[in-house]
Every structure is written in structure tokens, then in C-alpha cells.
Amino acid sequence: MASPAPANGAVYAANGGLLDPLLVSADGRVGATKKAGHGAKGKYWAAADKAERRAAKESGGEDGRALLFRSYKVKGSLLHPYRVLICMRVIAVLLFFIWRIKHNKSDVMWFWTLSVVGDVWFGFSWLLNQLPKFNPIKTIPDLTALKRHYDLPDGTSRLPGIDVFVTTADPIDEPILYTMNCVLSILAVDYPVDRLSCYLSDDSGALMLYEALVEVGKFAPLWVPFCRKYSIEPRAPESYFEHVAPPQAGRATQDFLNDYRRVQLEYDEFRARLDKLADTIRKRSDVYNSMRAEGDQKATWMANGTQWPGTWIDPTENHRKGHHAGIAKVVLDHPSRGHHDGSETNSPSIGATDERLPMLVYVSREKNPSYDHNKKAGALNAQLRASALISNGQLIINFDCDHYINNSQALRSAVCFMLDQRDGDNTAFVQFPQRFDNVDPTDRYGNHNRVFFDGTMLALNGLQGPSYLGTGCMFRRLALYGIDPPRCRADDIIAEASKFGNSTLFLDSVSKALKQERTITPPPLDDTFFAELERVVSCAFDKETDWGKGVGYIYDIATEDIVTGFRIHGQGWRSLYCTMEHDAFCGIAPINLTERLHQIVRWSGGSLEMFFSHNNPLIGGKKLWLIQRVSYLNMTVYPVTSIFILIYALSPVMWLIPAEVYIQRPFTRYIEYLLVVIVMIHMIGWLEIKWAGITWLDYWRNEQFFMIGSTSAYPAAVLHMAVNLLTKKGIHFRVTSKQTAADDNDKYADLYDFRWVPMLFPSVVVLMFNVGAIGVALGKTVVYFGVWTTAQKKHAAMGLMFNIWVMFLLYPFALAIMGRWAKRPIILIVLLPVIFVLVALLYVALQILLNGVIPF
């Protein structure tokens, strides 16, 4: 995912305090994150589709291509001042530049030049960030309309098939329990079971994951009907049992109470079985291995007494992570065939109207050290091919294994956009915002990224559409195949082996998809079929084809998401953003600073990689809309901004030098200009948070985190890129750790676990310089109080404002360094003044030593 490029005025001066004013939000509650105006009826939004609706009504509109979503635009009373302010700032910035060039007077001329270049870059990147936000549009699905048009009275449905992909790379780093909860939430989602299939891609080839799916196959026949019968939300059992208050006797019906207890008990047992899986497999394998001759390889054995083709507990050639055969196994067959591998339970049914389950398939692509596996993109492409052979769903939605479906209507919501009468057919994908449920209440490291998810993406929704963000995104299969949108598609497309790879079954599936032929029941799953299935997930399959280039998810980049979306937009497809009152999906974010910064390095590094590839937004994508192009340019160049921010943030070192040093003279006017352009950025931000429906806390966290990133992760990514350009080595995809620091009493223990890494060095230096500069400024006040003129005092005060501002932005970082001490942030508030005074005393003492006297 690409990170936001926030208003980068963050770095210059303005006022601010050392107490964390962010912790108290607008409504006075500590750490409150209220969702102001989030819904369709938010007070800043007005219907934008009245004319369309009227036209649809007049033309009859009931031919099945109904209007399935509503769109809203920002009300004029907010939008007009917003646009005026943006224009005013453009003028202010231009005047500022002109003034600086005219007054090229400075104590350090090279720094003056550098800072002018920096200012021009800030101005330019601000414009790149701001332009695409001129017309935000909110689109809300109309589920009732969808039901009316696509669910038939006889209980059947006309909805398109959906293939759901889940990717996991490791059963330990990515805890199985999360992954299985994700799968359970998919199986229980509200969608016709015969048109829904779930595929788990396991990049570790671990038997443990396959057997966990088999366990899911046993628990799901209880869980899914339970969800359906009582309209349970969310349908991931872990979150349901943890966050939803248990039913109270007396208020709930006896039936519900009984069923709840039974399901909860079964879930506990399911969890226990997952916990014991590693043990069970080891013990079983020991037994089988002991029956074999000495000297034989110690294999890992499946429950049916055959050797597991994937990785073994005792790794050997061909059976270790990164080197094993391709595997495809159907855990739950298609409901039309009625047979479910794992569901031979004797327990009585829950009694829901529909107790059938969707198809569930385990896929582990072949791995071989002599091939590049293209990380997540490679895994998704293998799933794309495997699913084409089995269910060939017209629509695809993919999830990271640490995300789950939080709203059972989510898939139907996305479908609303795909089937809508207006540009539905030309809509390639529907992206949802990412939400997280493990983030600390005050969101210290800006994990929620609300400015990006609720601001930037909503804005793009008014253009060609939001970018693809890696998870929680529904695609049209044909768009992923690199086929043009219907509005400019040739009639005679043939699925060629040179493009899609050499598999007749797969090529047939592409032709069928092109002709919109729908087969509800998958082909018979015999041995020849499985052989073909394993072939399409083999390492060699996509070599010398268009996979990873013009077909499927894009390779050779750390962030496959942005560039895949870019490729699709470039073909003239559009995309839409789906916001739901009750969040569609929910996931896990890294709340440990180091982990979070690693993620940021990957994102920003991927962005830069994209800039230096043939997918550069300036040249790529023929059918990209102009402003959409600007937005992609912004997404790929924003890390460069950090270099200038870092230089600015290090500049307080000048305050440490005894004499007065000014970057720009006349200094007062310079600071005034700065204040104006910075205050204007935040005024625009203030209007933005209103239409985005987020809080000041979200906004400032974003600014703070951009500053922290700019003194660590972003420069690291820029450096990385520079090295890459010279050495041609890509950025390593380091799977974000989902394991938390162990502390049963503290859910947020990870927040206080400070892990030192070299990229944090500049942040520490910046922090030290600023603390030092404030201390020295205090010392200078003592030493020069009687000597300085009023103007000098004013200048010193202005300079100090800058330091305090930097401190305010780095505040979360200062807390991070404190580790466990930061559990009481008050310590920092006491500690900082003490350090300031100490530095001041040191300065005064030095003056006395050097000059012998104090000049007052």
C-alpha cells in the first residue's frame, strides 16, 4: 500500500506545546475517535445523483441494470471555501518564492540556496497532493436495490460468482488463528453459497495450514448456520466472542442462549485443536517414521497415512520452505455436490434455513530456489489461475490473512458497484478502506491512516477512482487479465498461450470469462484435473508469458498493489471506493514503531521503484486521466520530500553555535511568510477533516508520523532506491510481524517495545539537536538578556518556535524511545524541562569558562 503524503507544511514553525494536546480530542474525551459525518447523511454531504435517478426512473430502468449505489458530493458551503483557500495558498506560495528570490540575503548562502530548492519542492509536492482532492465523491451501496433485482423470489439468485483469495506466508509469523478466522468470516458471509469459493494460498507449504483448514471444515458447519440464523456480526468467531457482549439470560431467547453456549464451547475446542496441531502432526509423523527403515528421510505425514508433498518438520531437499511441490486440495467441495470432506459431524444441526457451505480450497504453489517467486503478487497470480480452473468466478476479492470480513454484507456491497447501470461494466475494482482493531486508543503511530483512507481515497473516487491498496479489494477477473474495459474492447480477443501460459483448461476458462459464460458447478475433480491444477501453480508456468507484466498482479516491485491498480487504470478502467457505515473489513496493524517503520520503508521504497520503472506515471498508462496521473505521481515521489524535511529538521544545529545565524534576512518577514503558508495548510486540513469525517487527532497523528517517517523510513527508502539504481537489487518483502510482545496484562505491550534499528539514527539526532537548541536558547537568554536588542529577542523567540514545533511533531518518537517508561507519558513532560535546564546551565557555565564573565 502507498502511504499518504500529508500536508508537508508539518515541518516549519507555528505554535505548539510540549504537552500532548492531541490526546484530548474535539469533544474532550481522551483519545476519542468519533466518526463525525461518516455516514451518507453526514452533514457536509449532498446527493449528487438526483438527475441520474430521475432519468433512470423515466426510462423505466427496471431492465435489471438498476442504480445500485448512491453518490454524494461535498456541500457547496464547505467545498467552495475549501477550493478558494487552496487557490489563495497557491498565490501565497508564489509570492513567498518571489520574495525569497528577490531577497537573496543570508548568513549561510549555500543553505539559503538549498532551502529555496526545498521550498520549491514543498510547494510542488503540496500541489501534487492537493490537486486530486478538488472534487471528493462518496459512493454508498444500495443493498435493498441489489436484493430486489438479483435475489429471485424462489430463493435462487442471479448474482455473479465470486472467488475469494486469502494469502499467508507462514503459520507462525502469521498466526494460524487469525488466518482461520479470516477464512471463517468468508465462509459465513452473506452471499449465495453456490456462487462463492474461498482459496487459501499458503506460501510456506505447511501441512499445519492445510490441517487447520480441515478443522475449519469441521467447525464451519456449526458456525456458519449459527451466524445465518441469528444474523451474527462480525462473523469471525474470535472477534465476535471477544468484542460482542455475551447474551443475557432473560433478554435473549432460550434457543439463542443454548446455541450460543454450544457454539462457544465448540469454538474453544476448535482453538485448542489448532493450538495442538503442530504437536499432533509431529507425533503422528514420529509414529509413521518409526515404522520405516533407519536412514530413511524423516517425512511429515498426513492423517491419511501419506507423505505431505509440502514442507517437512525436518526440512530436506524438495520438502523445505522455498523448495517443495505445488499442492492443491479441495477441503470443502461445491455445495451442489453436497459432499463436504470435513463435515462428517454427528452433532445436531443449528436449524438455519440454509446450512450449506461455500467451496474451500487449499493452494500452495510450487517453490524452487532457482526461481523468483515474486512474493505476494506471485501467490495471487497462482490463485488466479487455480481458481479459473475450478470456479472461474467473474469477480475476485483478496484478503491478507490478518484481515477478516467485519460486515457480512461487504461482498454484496462491492457487487452493487460492479452491476450498476452507470459505468458498472467499466469498473475494474472496488476498494474498501482498511480498518484495524488492534491499534492503541490514541493511535500513537498513526496506524489508522484516516487522512489517507477517508480523505485521499474519497477524493480519488471523484476521479478515475481509488488506487488498489492490497487487501479488501474486489476485482473483475477480466480486468486482472489485462483485457480492455468493454467501452474500448476489441470483439475478437483470443486467449493466447504466449500471453496466459500453456494450459488448455486455463485458456478455455479465459474464453468462457470473455463470453460471460457461467458454469455454476466446477468440473469433476479427478486426477487429470488435479494434475493440471498443480501445473498452473508450478514455478515455471508464468515464465515467458505476460503474467506479472500485463496480466495479473504486477511483479518486480515491493508494492504490487499500487502498480497493479495503475496498470488497470492506465487501460481506461475505473474503480470505486466503497464506504460502509459499519466497517466492511478489519485487520491487524503493526503498533510497534520499528515494525511500522519497516512497513513504511517497503511502501515508500515500492513507490520509488515504481517511479523508476516503465510504470512511471509520467509516461505509463495511456488512458489515465490527467489528474489521476497527478495523483499517481504524488504517490510515487512523496518520499523525496523527506530529504528536505530532514535537512530543515537538522537546521537547529545553528542555534547551538554561539553567534546568531539567519537563513534568510530580513528574518521577521521570512517567518511571517512561513507562518502564513503553514497556517493555510492547516486551515485547508481543517476543512478536509470535515468532509472526510475524521478528527483532529487523526489529522495531527498523520502529521506527526510523516515527520517521524521523514527522519527515518523515508530517507532510508530513498537511500535504498539510490543503491538499487546502482546495483539493481529490489527491496526485500519482509512480512509484517503479527506476533505481539508477550504480556497478558497489556494488550498494547508492543507499543512499548522499542527495537533499535539504524534507520532510527537520524530521528534521534534530530531530537537531540532540537532538545539541545531549546536548552541553549534558554542559556542564551540568561547570558545575553541585557545585551540583545528587542529585534534580536524577537528573532530568538521565533527560532525557538520552530524547535518547539519539531518537538511537537516528534513527540510520539520521544515516547517510543522511553520504552516501557512511556506508559506514563507524564514522565516525559517532567523530563524534558529538566533536560532543557541542564543544557542551559551547561551553556552558561561554558560561557563563564570561556569568557570569564557574564556580560550583564
Ligand SMILES: O=c1ccn([C@@H]2O[C@H](COP(=O)(O)OP(=O)(O)O[C@H]3O[C@H](CO)[C@@H](O)[C@H](O)[C@H]3O)[C@@H](O)[C@H]2O)c(=O)[nH]1
Ligand atoms: O511472499 C509472500 C509475502 C507476503 N504474502 C502475503 O502478503 C500479505 C501482506 O503482507 P503483510 O506483511 O501483512 O503486509 P502489510 O504491510 O500488512 O501489507 C500492506 O502492504 C502490502 C504491500 O506492501 C499489501 O500487499 C497489503 O495488502 C497491505 O495490507 C500477507 O497476507 C502475506 O501472507 C504472501 O502471500 N507471500
Ligand SMILES: [Mn+2]
Ligand atoms: Mn498486514
